[in-house]
Amino acid sequence: AQSVTQPDIHITVSEGASLELRCNYSYGATPYLFWYVQSPGQGLQLLLKYFSGDTLVQGIKGFEAEFKRSQSSFNLRKPSVHWSDAAEYFCAVGAMGSSYKLIFGSGTRLLVRP
């Protein structure tokens, strides 16, 4: 079955510290992978996406993610967290084509300590 697992419900980091949010997926075909961020009262904003090629992808707001096929993982990283990064982060997997639906993980809520 296709699924996405984000094992951490909450993560708290200090401002300026590094961040890694975990994402593991189960998908029958070659996956397309995404990270979205949701701030309170807002929609989901695309941070970055992986389709093919270089397994380290750069996104907006200084985020990056690395696709590791052998580990079925697509972890999100940021070297130095800012207070404005506090939000909920969703990993998603899907496949492109005429019929396109994303499967989302349950999300990780990031809290940033001053």
Next chain:
Amino acid sequence: DSGVTQTPKHLITATGQRVTLRCSPRSGDLSVYWYQQSLDQGLQFLIQYYNGEERAKGNILERFSAQQFPDLHSELNLSSLELGDSALYFCASSDPRGNSPLHFGNGTRLTVT
């Protein structure tokens, strides 16, 4: 701003009622997707339309229906509402090119009392 517009932002209604949620996709996008976000189910794909035609169905209840109009805006109709239908409903759109990600609106928060 994603360019996807959803109205209304908030909706409060009673059980048994019917509501319509509206979505205008980004300019040029032909596909519209509806998602439901609830505390217990997370983000669930409901349905996709492409250029006016239904393209994919997910976990959409029979009480729910959607359509996409010639101007590409979409409506999600929820009927015989139950308390459990309270959720945030998102619309997303994508353009016709391959490998195009979804762009989400800010959602409609539905509260059923």
